Amino acid sequence: MTSTPTEPDQVPGPELPLLSAPADGLPPVVADEAALAQVVAAFAAGTGPVAVDAERASGYRYGQRAFLVQLRRAGAGTALIDPAALPDLSALGQALEGVEWVLHAANQDLPCLADLGMRPTTLFDTELGSRLAGLPRVGLGAVVEELLGLRLAKEHSAVDWSTRPLPEPWLTYAALDVEVLVPLRDALAERLEEQGKLEWARQEFAAVAAAPPPVPPAEPWRRTSGLHAVRSRRQLAxxxxxxxxxxxxxxxKDTSPGRLLPDSAVVAAARAVPRTPQALAATPGFTGRASRSRLPLWAEAVAAGLAVPDADLPAHQPRGDGPPPPRAWAAKDPEAAARLSAARAVVTALAEERGLPVENLLQPDALRRLAWAPPSPLEPDAVRAALAARGARPWQLDLVTGPVTAAMAGAEPEAEPEAEPEAEPGAEVGPDAPAPQ
Incomplete structure (x- = not known):
């Protein structure tokens, strides 16, 4: 993020104090059943919300499992737990049943916590709450600065948390993350209450807590970065x-796929379609040691893609149950395109008026589906029911149902430009043509 230059007559404000050490000192890492039992008892006896965080080894290990779990609760202090040594934390999850969990960007941590047996029944997401409050930056460090007037060091956020033993500076970083979460929750709740948005936030948090586990994509390979540059179905194969x-x-190997072969190399090989291992070795992205050490494996995969029968080649767009891409609507269904354009305009205006990101006011996919296949008749009750079926919360429905219904009902497709009249054979055309007699 680039900083705004200071005006000549402005005096920079004092630097915010840096949180450098946990208030109660750095606790030992919990790595055996006896120590875990003590943590369970302490947190069960604690009071108030519990701050929860997890550290993964994204970019280093395969998958998204947790390699450190941090918690803090009044009366219990801070706990740092090693899930590699203690993969079953269900007893701790049971001890916290009914307690409000405070997390930042809960959707990132809830799946790996669920794998350990920890699932909240109620939560407060400080990242989501920051979005609803209209904060310009919603990373944990930025929100702590904005609402608590403190700085958090973030230099260890992308380290390899599967390292053992974990260095003390990393553990300090992890402990401080949960130390600020409950005070941040309280400050955010106050801000949301002042804005009249606290009930909105409660509904959003309840939806996050109740959401089922994410469904793995049917074709995860389609998430390859740069796939848009692949043109033919053979290259897709x-x-x-x-x-x-x-x-x-x-x-x-229990390693991140990108450490073996970056996505850019996968796309480069698909576009070049090298037919020999030597040609593959000359393809951009295959010069690194990790890529070259497995060159026979990659060459075999390329050959397998080239051998796929034409009838079995993957399509450019996977089949789905939703409408086509909006860019195709004007040709396929001009009335639907007009409905979507009108509805987007009113939702954008409503979001700006209330200081919300557009996607937090209404999920774009729900709006697209409504515009493509609206209920008949197009009336507020039917629109509300259709959006509710797509997961819209009551507060969202109260704000958007009427304006969206009116916008769609009044939308008209753009008129096609009138064609120029054809001149008679042999007739002159243009500004200098003689006037008809």
């Missing part, structure tokens, strides 16, 4: 086979 080979090898 090469991407798919390389992705599958890389994923299997990464799982076997």
């Amino acid at each position: 090469v991407v798919r086979e390389l992705w599958l080979a890389r994923d299997a090898e990464a799982r076997r």
